[in-house]
Amino acid sequence: MNIQILFSLKLLLKQRSIFVAMLVLLIAVPLILVSLNGSGLSLREAWYTILHLQMIVAVLIVPIILHSIWKGKIQLFEKQLILYHIHKPFEYYMAKLFAVCFVISSILVLFYTVFWLLLFDQISITLWYSTIVQIILTLAFAVALAGLLSLLLKRTIYGTILMILYLIISIQFIRSSMFALWFNPDFIEQMMLEPSFLIQRFALLCWIIILLLTSKALFVRQVVSS
Amino acid sequence: MKLILSNICKKYKNTVLNQISFEVESGILGLLGENGAGKTTLIEIIATLIKPTDGTVYYDDFTFENDLYKIRHQIGYLPQKFDFFPNLTVEEALYYICKLKGINNKEQRAIEIDEKIRQVGLEEQKKKKFCMLSGGMKQRLGIAQALIGNPKILLVDEPTVGLDPHERVAFRQLLSSLAQERLIILSTHIIEDVAMTSDMVLVLHKGKVNYFGHISSLIESVRGKVWRYKGDSIVKEIQQQGIIIGSHPTDTGIEVRFLAEHKIANSVLVSPTLEDAYIYTNRKRGTN
Structure with missing residues (x-):
């Protein structure tokens, strides 16, 4: 393994081009957007806004990044x-799947770790820890879902469209953290630090396992039949 | 390693291979057949990539069912269309294959990679990305990856398709040099490739073995049946009774090389080649 x-x-x-684009989209773009609009934001608000933007970008780029190393079916x-x-x-x-999840998560974890280390007297370690857990859980779920969609659908674009729809529905309508890909920014602060929410969020682990088991069945069928 | 195929059959919707049996131990075995004869299916069965519908392949005492990965460890396989990850260099590709084949010792791996790169003549290209290699270089890398771990059986499927004449000659020389230490099965529809490299030949025709044995015996089987005719134009009898192998215009008319049981018109006997024997064998069995 x-x-x-x-x-x-x-x-x-x-x-390299994909890696650079990933860094720009995950780090530079959210920072620029927040600095343009967030002159009145407190440090904590800025933290949440950047996280929210980054997670939306991260979830959306997952199918594309995955496609760069896995085309959805086994090549001869x-x-x-x-x-x-x-x-x-x-x-x-x-x-x-692990490589994609690891690379995107690492960039974000590193970003928030540096952010927190620079401002540790103003940002609680609980917020840092909650952020890291959310990043890893959400990305693992997004990657497992993108992987399954890549096995089910013929083109990456279809998977990306479904991910966009799921993300929008999650943010707009799904109140339960057990089912949402990412959550409403209005609740982000309250949810991030609430233990019951965090526990519910761990339900994603079950979904990840189910997605992986389904993927395994599809993948093995491909190996046998190709 | 002794390779024994016993009554191998493969059926999809149609029968692709029918009762293939032969034994071979060393040297180069040329697997000849037209497109669709079942060569690639046979190679893939020997490579353990697909299971036969019926019959058994023995690799010394090992069988597919009981010793799959032990067998795979002893097989080097160059597929028909060799491809790899475009962004990897020659060295990186071989590094990955070494790891896959279980060569985990760093020094041993470095020696293995250097040796294979030298063996196939890719020293100057070792830092080049796969997507930057020419067709011939890709095939050489294909052979190098197949040779990693010094397998006892080397399977090469249509290796010279798409190569220019120089690359083709170089590739044949490379194969001949590798045959001293192992069994090589060379699948091709290019008769010249087999004639230039192999000791033994297996002729496949519509999924059946038309001939298996020494090339010289196959050629001998058509001695006295290959004719050359020179004249103004092809006479009707040659077209009706003979099998025309080739013809070309001359200063005085036309020269025709053909196969026939008896002399036709004012033709003369000529020495047979593997191509003559191959065509004769397939035509004879095809009409039976």
């Missing part, structure tokens, strides 16, 4: 040269 993860990370990071050479030697072929797919 390790070699598969390292290799997927390498493949992803070698696509992958079957003949790579899966040929892997005893558990599903690890290959899992490694791709």
Whole structure:
């Protein structure tokens, strides 16, 4: 499994243009938007606004980033040269998902860690910790969902459209954190620090497992039939 | 490694392979057949990529059902259309294959990669990305990845398709040099590739074995049946009774090379080639 993860990370990071675009979209754009509009924002408000913008961007770019290393179906050479030697072929797919989740999460976790370290006297460690948990959980869910959609749908664009719809519905209508991809910014502060919300949010882990099990069935069927 | 195929059949909607049996241990076995004869299916069965509908393949004492990964460890496979991740360099691609084949020792891996790169003559291209390589270089990388771990069986499927004449000659030389330490099965529809490299040949025709044995015996089987005719134009008898292999215009008219059981018109016997024997074998069995 390790070699598969390292290799997927390498493949992803070698696509420099995608990596740079990812950094710009995740870091530069939210910061610029907040600095343009947020002269009256407190530090805590700025934290939430940037997080909200970043999570929307992150969720939307997940299918595209995933597509750069996983095309949704096994290419012939992958079957003949790579899966040929892997005893558990599903690890290959899992490694791709993990690499995408790891890279995007790492950028955001690093960003908030630096942010917090610079202003630790004004931002509580609870907020930092809650933010990190939300980032990792939400991205893991988004990546697992994008992976499943890539196996189900023929084109990345269809997966991206569905992710956009789910994100909009989540923000606008879904009040339960157990089902939302991301949540309404009006509730963000209250929700982020509320233990019952955090516990509910862990229900995403169950959804992630279900998505991965479904993906496994589809992937194995592809390996056998291709 | 001794490779034994016993009554191999493969059926999808139609029968692709029918009762294929042969034994081979070393050297280069040329797998000849027209497009759709079942060559790639047979190679994929030997490579353990697909299961036969019926029959068994023995790799020494190993079988597909019981020893899949032990067998795969002993097989180097160059698929028909060799492709890889475009952004990886030659070295990185081989590094990944080494890891996949379980070569985890750093020094051993470095030696293995250097050796294979040298063996296939890609020293100057080792830092080049896969997408920047020419067709011939990609095939060389394909061979290099197949050779990682020094497999006892090397399967190459249509390796010279798309190569220019120089690359094709170089590739044949490379294959010949590799055959001293292992069994190579070369699948192709290019007769010249087999004639220049192989000791043994298996002729596949519509999923059946038309011939299996030494190339020289196959050629001998058509001695006395290959004719050359020179004249103003092709006579009707040649068209009706013979199998025309080739013809070209000359200063005085036309020269025709053909196969026939008996002399026709004022033709003369000529020495047979593998191409003559291949066409004769397939035509003879095809009409039966």
